[in-house]
Amino acid sequence: xxxxxxxxxxxxxxxxxxxxxxxxxxxxxxxxxxxxxxxxxxxxxxxxxxxxxxxxxxxxxxxxxxxxxxxxxxxxxxxxxxxxxxxxxxxxxxxxxxxxxxxxxxxxxxx
Amino acid sequence: xxxxxxxxxxxxxxxxxxxxxxxxxxxxxxxxxxxxxxxxxxxxxxxxxxxxxxxxxxxxxxxxxxxxxxxxxxxxxxxxxxxxxxxxxxxxxxxxxxxxxxxxxxxxxxxxxx
Numbered sequence: 001x002x003x004x005x006x007x008x009x010x011x012x013x014x015x016x017x018x019x020x021x022x023x024x025x026x027x028x029x030x031x032x033x034x035x036x037x038x039x040x041x042x043x044x045x046x047x048x049x050x051x052x053x054x055x056x057x058x059x060x061x062x063x064x065x066x067x068x069x070x071x072x073x074x075x076x077x078x079x080x081x082x083x084x085x086x087x088x089x090x091x092x093x094x095x096x097x098x099x100x101x102x103x104x105x106x107x108x109x110x111x
Numbered sequence: 112x113x114x115x116x117x118x119x120x121x122x123x124x125x126x127x128x129x130x131x132x133x134x135x136x137x138x139x140x141x142x143x144x145x146x147x148x149x150x151x152x153x154x155x156x157x158x159x160x161x162x163x164x165x166x167x168x169x170x171x172x173x174x175x176x177x178x179x180x181x182x183x184x185x186x187x188x189x190x191x192x193x194x195x196x197x198x199x200x201x202x203x204x205x206x207x208x209x210x211x212x213x214x215x216x217x218x219x220x221x222x223x224x225x
Binding site: 031033035040041042043045048050088090097098099101102103104 | 144153159203214217219
């Protein structure tokens with residue numbers, strides 16, 4: 001059974017600092033997603049990572065994937081208050097093509 | 112990508128009643144999914160809505176409680192039946208357009224059961 005674990009689950013940090021959110025998963029997969037959710041809103045797709053060593057960047061966010069380690073990271077550079085949200089990673093289960101979500105990381109950036 | 116709308120956006124319902132949520136997509140898609148997000152929690156897949164056949168339910172979810180319709184490739188409904196306060200959640204539909212490697216989510220329906 002595919003399990004997806006994120007850590008930390010809660011993160012409060014100062015503007016201007018760097019930090020990394022980790023996503024581990026338990027079985028082989030070739031697709032990993034990062035989503036952002038603002039309070040009371042739906043999910044916004046941030047990144048889709050499809051291969052080992054994939055790295056994608058958008059603004060202050062950078063995501064990477066290591067399929068051998070079954071690990072993805074979402075790195076935040078010089079955080080700003082607007083990045084406060086909950087970030088979910090999700091992994092595609094190759095057995096049935098359904099995606100399994102992590103519990104999410106609630107990020108609060110202090111101005 | 113895909114543009115997805117859901118109706119209603121929110122509702123407050125009495126215990127024991129049922130609510131039907133609609134999901135409309137701006138293009139034909141094979142795969143449509145229904146998720147539940149309980150307060151402060153992650154997303155849990157309820158079922159996959161299949162066009163022309165019965166929905167496929169995940170463990171812990173049954174058709175009598177969450178009947179689903181999928182009359183065509185752009186539309187689906189999820190009914191939450193005989194509601195109780197434990198059904199208070201956000202319900203989201205999502206789609207995975209052909210040739211796309213990602214799922215897109217609708218805006219969600221926030222349900223409160225009193």
